[in-house]
Amino acid sequence: MTTPNTTLRAVRMGLLLSQDDMARRIREAGARAGEPNGASKRLVQRWESGASTNPRPVYARALEAVTGLPIEALGFEVAVRVSDDGRGGHDLSSSATSSSANTSPAPVTGPGNYSGIWLSRYEYFSSGRENTFTGLHHVVLLQHGNRLTVRSLPGSSDSPLTMELSVDGNVITGTWKEQTSGDSYYQGAVYHGAVQLLVEPTGRRMTGKWVGFGKEFDVNTGPWELVFKGASTNKAALEEYNRKPE
Structure with missing residues (x-):
């Protein structure tokens, strides 16, 4: 009997995507x-039904790019080991060749490879409350070539955060989007904007500014930084940081 991959299905539905x-x-x-790959609705159905439990590397890399999550977090039964394949992507091998199913070798962090878990911290001024507040998230950052995808871990905040970024030397530029909590002051409103960050020489901190529209359609801005926490994105690391930052 096969075990359905309910995690992948939940991620897909969370992105409001049909199988097609x-x-x-x-x-x-x-x-x-x-x-290029030949992904089809039938292939997605096979993954979600559990008929196929270990996507080929070309599909695994594309799945990471689409979902913003490491392949280990997408519910596939066969544990995988993630390693840098020299092309800005990842390659996979069965955990049978690894000493531990819950351990993945840490990719090198620095110029050219920023994949890992980071702490996202930004500040914003609330005109309605006349005060400055800080937004904190633990996020998973995945790099494919010069593209970075950033997704907050669900337990780190009630307001999911996503970022789509590109790397040019030590300059990182892109967009951000945050769905505020329905129980928050902003009552589930969605905010989005642009961001530009500079990477410090150590490759372990990115600092810069965000810009976005406020409730009154005014343009707001403020500081934003990403601080490196760890290169591993295996199940244990995701569980460790799936909590609200201190």
Whole structure:
């Protein structure tokens, strides 16, 4: 008997994608990365039903790009080991060749590879409350070539955060989007904008500014930083940081 991959299904539904939409996004991600693939609705169905438990590397990389999550966090039964394949992506091998199913070698962190878990911290001024507040998230950052995808861990905040970034030397530029909590002051409102960050020489801290529109359609800005916490994105690391930052 096969065990359905309910995690992958939940991630797909959380992205508001049908199985057809998911397959199309995977094909588009492969095309952008220069690794065309033949993802189809049937393939997504096989993954979600548990009929296929270990996606080929070309699909695994595209899945990471689409979901913003490491392949280990997408519910596949066969534990995988993630390693840098020299092309800005990842390659996979069965955990049978690894000393531990819950351990993955840490990729080198620094210029050219920023994958890992980071602490995101930004500040914003609330005109309605006349005070400055700080937004904190533990996020998973995955790098594919010069593209970075950032997704907050669900337990780190009631307001999910996503970022789509590109790297040019030590300059990182892109967009951000945050869905505020329905119980918060902002009552579930969605905010988005742009961000530009500079990477420190150590490769362990990115600092810069965000810009976005406020409730009255005024343009706001403030400081934003990402602080490196760890290179591993295996199950144990995700569980460790799936909590609100102190």
